[in-house]
Amino acid sequence: MPQTSRRSDGGAFLREWLSDPLRVASVAPSGKALAAMMTREIDASTGPVIELGPGTGAFTDALLKRGVPEESLALIEMGTNFVNLLRYRLPRATVLEMDATRLGKITLFDGKPAGAVVSGLPVLAMPPRAVMLILHGAFHHLREGGAFYQFTYGPLCPVKRPILDRLGLTAKRVGGAMINLPPASVYRITRAVR
Numbered sequence: 001m002p003q004t005s006r007r008s009d010g011g012a013f014l015r016e017w018l019s020d021p022l023r024v025a026s027v028a029p030s031g032k033a034l035a036a037m038m039t040r041e042i043d044a045s046t047g048p049v050i051e052l053g054p055g056t057g058a059f060t061d062a063l064l065k066r067g068v069p070e071e072s073l074a075l076i077e078m079g080t081n082f083v084n085l086l087r088y089r090l091p092r093a094t095v096l097e098m099d100a101t102r103l104g105k106i107t108l109f110d111g112k113p114a115g116a117v118v119s120g121l122p123v124l125a126m127p128p129r130a131v132m133l134i135l136h137g138a139f140h141h142l143r144e145g146g147a148f149y150q151f152t153y154g155p156l157c158p159v160k161r162p163i164l165d166r167l168g169l170t171a172k173r174v175g176g177a178m179i180n181l182p183p184a185s186v187y188r189i190t191r192a193v194r
């Protein structure tokens with residue numbers, strides 16, 4: 001049975017990072033300030049929400065607190081231990097063990113479009129082709145007006161301009177969590193208005 005106490009999440013995260021540092025990309029789960037910043041434009045009226053790279057569920061908890069029903073969540077995670085933990089804690093959510101680059105190939109919520117995608121993926125460390133596939137897949141699921149939220153510890157949007165332009169997307173920094181260590185910025189990526 002997976003360890004279920006929130007206090008054990010730090011240890012679970014560190015063990016996962018030690019087993020695959022490139023994939024996990026962080027030694028600890030995101031803090032509450034960043035989780036609040038990532039989810040503050042989302043609520044029960046947003047509709048289904050897809051979360052990429054939920055880990056131990058720091059952003060998932062914030063989404064539930066914002067009023068998104070558990071059954072309106074699809075969690076896409078590559079780490080088996082994280083998947084087992086999330087399935088145990090959130091039996092009504094859709095938890096898929098898969099690479100987020102395959103997002104465009106699957107059906108979610110019986111084909112109903114999603115209102116938002118929340119990404120905890122380490123996109124800065126990913127090859128451009130993988131980032132392109134992830135965004136292409138995400139916008140395949142997003143309804144008109146839907147948004148993709150991505151955080152970064154870097155100074156610029158972690159999705160590079162050529163990828164945004166190629167997919168007809170635009171990015172805007174919508175906030176920062178300065179008390180987060182290290183400080184983080186949140187970007188909202190949407191379809192560009194033509």
Ligand SMILES: C[S@@+](CC[C@H](N)C(=O)[O-])C[C@H]1O[C@@H](n2cnc3c(N)ncnc32)[C@H](O)[C@@H]1O
Binds near residue numbers: 054121
């Ligand atoms: C930096 S951690 C963020 C975890 C969590 N969102 C948080 O903020 O605490 C990155 C997460 O993305 C997952 N991940 C990395 N690459 C992935 C991929 N290609 N597909 C799905 N999940 C991936 C890792 O297993 C890890 O859970």
